[in-house]
Amino acid sequence: MGARPFTVAIIGGGFSGAVAAIKLLDTAAGQPLRVRIIEPRPEVGRGLAFSTTDPAHYLNAPARLFSVHADRPDHLVHWLTVQDAADDIPLPASGQIADAFVPRRLYGAYVRAELARAEAEAGVNGIVEHLRAEAVDLTLDPAEDGAGGVRVALSDGRTMGADVALLATGFAGNQPSFAVSERAAADRRYAADPWTLADQDAPRDGTVLFVGGGLTMLDALVTLERKGFRGTYVSVSRHGLLVHERREPPPARDFLGEAHPGSARALLARVRHELRDIAASGGDWQSVVPIIRARLASLWSGASPEERARFNRHLRRYWELALHRSPQPSVETFAAAVAQGRVTTRAGRIEAVGTSLDGRAEVRLRPRGGTGTEHLIADLVVNCTGAEYAWPRQQGRPLVANLLARGTVRPGGLGYGIDVNADAAVLDHAGKASGRIYGIGPILRGTRWESTTIVEIVAQATAFADRVADRHLARRTPATSPSRASAA
Ligand SMILES: Cc1cc2nc3c(=O)[nH]c(=O)nc-3n(C[C@H](O)[C@H](O)[C@H](O)COP(=O)(O)OP(=O)(O)OC[C@H]3O[C@@H](n4cnc5c(N)ncnc54)[C@H](O)[C@@H]3O)c2cc1C
Structure with missing residues (x-):
């Protein structure tokens, strides 16, 4: 009685931080536990992906895949049914919420x-x-009894202690590689954050230029369509590639096998060979995606830094578009705009966004393969280029700067996120694993590569809670926990 609760500080209360908290509470099952979630947003659990106010922004795969409990895959579908949420969800042909x-x-x-x-x-x-604040620093706090712990400094001047910290700081907005004039930004001709479009005035006509062609672009297009935009869209990306519609053919055979292909080039050759076979037999190329995905973590960990860089430079864009395909309702909106002749794509690099003589946005584009530049006029330019994963390039984030400067963490592969060991314990500048600080989610990009989807984060949160329970709490097994048994 009266024992001090074991305290976990979770820095970042998006999806990763919230699911880690759920798993900690479930796994502790009655042992005294305090979870301190440091998150400036008003609501814990939403983060970047689930804060959108646009009801037409969908998960990119059916409901049956997104339970937060891997051992109860029907949990989300059950919840949606109990909530009577069918009115908010477009039902597919099967009529099943599980497929929606x-x-x-x-x-x-x-x-x-x-x-x-x-x-x-x-x-x-x-x-x-x-704790509704930003964590600006995290230090190890050697206690007099030798137990140690961590201290977190908050943006409002408070500090707080914990036994263990979990870094769950997620995505960072990127600094675009092109210049944006102050006037274009002030005149709201440039939207740095595509997810704010839902809450602000948007043009009804004219031209909207998207920088990027993936799922973020699709989110922005869906929002603009819903708000009544009837003009034209131009999607500019380095290679002029566009998001694919999600289909779910049965997975292909395991054409990769156990042996590491050795290089990004050899991997590409195997994938191309398989794609040719699939095309010849009238199959669907999307059937290779789950096969590659299942092997990606081991391919990544077994690859040299040079091969990782090659993959990143040459293959990443194709892989991301293959993995992050569009949900059906968004595809329908997009396809309708395409059918109306309102969407064009350009391959090239945006160099600058300024203001034209008539006060619209003027975009300097260097077309791919060309030598000169072109000037495009748009009523609105939307940055859809995605997240900045490289920690050393993240500006205006004191926590990131402090952790890197002190060597508490070191950047992961290619500089992305942070380096962790197999237990997700952070590695310091010398490669020593922390017994107090762990990481989860997109910040493990450089170490695990695929570390952003719901499925991966649920697995990481579960493993983290198990680790805390094994090392720090007197563990009760799920089978003997009445609260777990009743939480179906
Ligand atoms: C738009 C979008 C759509 C997605 N759709 C899907 C999908 O359909 N299916 C799927 O499987 N995955 C999807 N994902 C991926 C997946 O859902 C995300 O990877 C996941 O939500 C990441 O959660 P996170 O908490 O790690 O990161 P984030 O959502 O980025 O949250 C991190 C939180 O940390 C806070 N934070 C950051 N720094 C600090 C600090 N110093 N102190 C305190 N708080 C801090 C931020 O305020 C933020 O709320 C999507 C991702 C995005 C961005």
């Missing part, structure tokens, strides 16, 4: 409901605190 694409905003509500459920079941022994 769920609005991301609704999915955020599911994550939040699960956190509330886990907290309620933990009762007095599970304390969850939301």
Whole structure:
């Protein structure tokens, strides 16, 4: 009685931080535990992906794949059914919620409901605190009794202690590689954050230029269509590639096998060979995606830095478009705009966004393969180039700067995120694993490569909670936990 609860500081309360908290509470099952979630956003559990206010932004795969409990795959579908959420979800031909694409905003509500459920079941022994601030520093705190811990400094001047910290800081907005004039930004001719379009005035006509052609571009287009935009779109990307529609053919045979192909080039040759076979037999190229994905972590960890860089430079764009395909409802909106002749694509590099003589946006484009530049006029330019993964390039983030400067963490492969060991314990500048600081989610990009999807993050959060329970809490097995048994 009266034992000090074991305290975990979770820095970042997006999806990763929230699911880690759920798993910690469920796994502790009655042991005194305090989870301090440091998150400036008003709601824990949403982060970047699930804060969108646009009801037409969907998860990119069917509901049956996105339970936050890997051992209960029907959990989300069950929740949606109990919520009577069918009105908010376009039902597919099968009529099954399990096959439906769920609005991301609704999915955020599911994550939040699960956190509330886990907290309620933990009762007095599970304390969850939301500290609404930014963590600006994280230091090791050697205690007099040798137990040690961490201290977190917050942007509002407070500091707080914990036994263990989990870095769950997620995505960072990128600094575009092109210059944007102050006037274009002030005149709202340039949108740096595509997800704010839902909450602001948008043009009804004219031309919108997207920098990028992936799922972020699709989100922006869907929002603009919903807000009544009837003009034309230009999507500019380095190679003029566009997002694919998601189909779910049965997976191809395991053409990769166990042996490492040795190089990015050899991997590409094998994939191309398989794609030729699939095309010859009338199959669907998307059937190779789950096969590659299942092997990607081991391919990445077994690759040399040079081969990783080659993959990143030459193959990443194709892989990302193959993996991050579009949900059906968004495809329909996009296809309608294409059919109306309102979408064009350009391959090239944007060099600058300024203002034309008539006050619109003027974009300097260097077309791919060309020598000169072109000037395009648009009513709105939207940055859809995605996240900045490289920690050393992230500006204006004191926590990142402090952790790197002190050598508490070191950048992961290619400089992306942070380096961690197999237990997701962060490695310091000398490669020594921390017993106190762990990482989860997109910040493990450089170490694991695929570390951003819901499925991967749920697995990482579960493993983290198991580790905390094994090392720090007197563990009760799920089978003997009444709260777990009742949480179906
Ligand atoms: C638009 C979008 C759509 C997606 N759609 C899908 C999908 O359909 N299917 C799928 O499987 N995956 C999808 N993903 C990927 C997946 O959902 C995300 O990888 C996941 O939500 C990441 O969660 P996160 O908490 O790690 O990161 P984030 O969502 O980036 O959240 C991190 C949080 O940390 C906070 N933070 C950052 N720094 C600090 C600090 N110093 N102190 C305190 N707080 C801090 C931020 O405020 C933020 O709320 C999508 C991702 C995005 C961006």
